[in-house]
Amino acid sequence: MTAKLLPTYLVQRFHGWRATAWQDNKAWYKRLATGGQHPRAMVISCCDSRVHVTSIFGADEGEFFIHRNIAALVPPFTDDGNHHGTSAALEYAVTALKVAHVVVLAHSNCGGVKGCHDMCSGHAPALEEKSSFVGRWMDILRPGYERVIHLPQDEQVDALEKQAVLVSLENLMSFPFVRAAVEAEELTLHGLWTSIGEGSLEQYDAERGLFVPV
Structure with missing residues (x-):
């Protein structure tokens, strides 16, 4: 040791x-x-040290079941039996703790999202290596990259940060226990994006198909 x-x-x-x-x-x-513990919500947020979930919402101990990973991503459901930290945390929150809400919280100036953009655009060969844990994790966001490449170059990374939320929301519904809880109206999903510098918060409005200020 x-x-x-x-x-x-x-x-x-x-x-x-x-x-x-x-x-x-x-x-x-x-x-x-x-x-x-009896948390009402699970929050999936980025590992970024600048994003402090409990401070943003003024939460006390016991209120949130928090899971953090690079870029606050949720992978699609698989049943291959391999190690899946995010999937395991999600399963525990929904099936054991019976949380009423699952919140995906992304943020501005996300290094993981920037890395994904660099990788997908051919500017980060190290992340393309099969041995790169970060690169293989950021593969989850490749579908989001395909949705923003039509935008001007200087707008793509910002747009990809919010695509990270949408991809994760889509992937959440691929988990049978999440879909069942949502359809039974026992669980609601929420997508948020916060600006670190501005201290602002936006939420995804599915009916309008865009992020709106909280």
């Missing part, structure tokens, strides 16, 4: 949290520990 002890600044932050937030709310934390 090569694991080492935490850096000092993280240790100090932990002790600060325990002496303040935890100490002031320890009865609540103990209730969470013994009562289990």
Whole structure:
């Protein structure tokens, strides 16, 4: 094993949290520990360190079941039995936790989406390698790339960020347990895009076929 002890600044932050937030709310934390989790929503967001889901929605512990991956993508359903972290998290949220909402949250200036655009346009050969985990993950977004290549070059990446949401929403419905819950009106799906710099939030309006400000 090569694991080492935490850096000092993280240790100090932990002790600060325990002496303040935890100490002031320890009865609540103990209730969470013994009562289990009952989140109303699952949020699938990007790994990007600038996107802080609980801060955006002012959420407390226990409110959201959060799964993060590169570019907040949902792969299409498969039953090949291989390791699928996002699919496993989705299955648990829908079938075990019985969440009422699944939210896909994409964001501006996404490095994963930019990498996908570079790869699909032939400018990122390293991502084309079969050994590239990022590249093979971003293959999920190739259908979205095909939908934006008709746009002016300087608009394609921004448009692809929102296509990441739409591709994920489409793929969500390929999971039998998601489709069944949606059709039974036990689950609703939501697509969001946030601008990091502007602090704005847009949601996908399926009836109008576009993203609108929240």
